[in-house]
Amino acid sequence: GAVVSQHPSWVICKSGTSVKIECRSLDFQATTMFWYRQFPKQSLMLMATSNEGSKATYEQGVEKDKFLINHASLTLSTLTVTSAHPEDSSFYICSARESRLFSYEQYFGPGTRLTVT
Amino acid sequence: AQRVTQPEKLLSVFKGAPVELKCNYSYSGSPELFWYVQYSRQRLQLLLRHISRESIKGFTADLNKGETSFHLKKPFAQEEDSAMYYCALQLSGNTPLVFGKGTRLSVIA
Numbered sequence: 001g002a003v004v005s006q007h008p009s010w011v012i013c014k015s016g017t018s019v020k021i022e023c024r025s026l027d028f029q030a031t032t033m034f035w036y037r038q039f040p041k042q043s044l045m046l047m048a049t050s051n052e053g054s055k056a057t058y059e060q061g062v063e064k065d066k067f068l069i070n071h072a073s074l075t076l077s078t079l080t081v082t083s084a085h086p087e088d089s090s091f092y093i094c095s096a097r098e099s100r101l102f103s104y105e106q107y108f109g110p111g112t113r114l115t116v117t
Numbered sequence: 118a119q120r121v122t123q124p125e126k127l128l129s130v131f132k133g134a135p136v137e138l139k140c141n142y143s144y145s146g147s148p149e150l151f152w153y154v155q156y157s158r159q160r161l162q163l164l165l166r167h168i169s170r171e172s173i174k175g176f177t178a179d180l181n182k183g184e185t186s187f188h189l190k191k192p193f194a195q196e197e198d199s200a201m202y203y204c205a206l207q208l209s210g211n212t213p214l215v216f217g218k219g220t221r222l223s224v225i226a
Contacts (some may be wrong), residue, residue: 032211034213034214042218042219043203043216043217043218043219044161044203044216046213046214046215046216049213093160093161095161095214097211105163106163106214108160108161108162109160110159110160111160
């Protein structure tokens with residue numbers, strides 16, 4: 001089945017530094033990837049939609065200069081949290097949609113837990 | 118804007134009892150509805166979607182357009198069903214999923 005990986009699975013960084021999270025589709029090509037944020041015991045909040053080769057579309061209220069998204073290839077999207085602050089501590093989840101006609105299923109990564117100290 | 122509502126944060130049932138996880142949505146068109154499940158320490162995974170009209174792990178869900186609901190049901194709960202369940206809506210093929218806040222199902226032995 002389709003597998004999505006994320007790296008790292010967890011990261012601790014100091015306030016003011018930047019952190020990059022990778023999302024890879026391992027056995028399929030993904031034209032579209034999505035980045036979500038999940039707070040403890042809460043639902044997934046869509047941050048942005050990432051399309052290969054074009055700029056990401058951010059949801060209202062998400063700072064695009066703070067959360068940089070790059071989707072350079074059909075199997076890789078990255079989320080960089082710039083100048084991280086403690087309030088950015090969260091669980092970040094990516095999902096990828098297979099680039100196949102009439103295939104709309106999204107496959108989710110295991111998530112990355114970011115802790116900013 | 119489209120919205121998915123799951124009114125129960127936590128639902129506890131005894132093993133063997135019927136389960137119904139409620140989901141209502143607000144959208145005037147014809148969306149696709151999904152149920153996703155997240156077991157402890159595992160990633161989110163698709164449980165079922167309304168267009169396939171299938172039963173997965175004994176769970177079924179019927180889309181009721183009149184009541185704008187997509188409740189998830191299982192006649193006899195099992196301990197391994199304990200997990201977080203999310204109802205999600207998708208407007209069209211290439212749009213992102215909109216998730217409800219989730220319901221934690223706890224099946225008590």
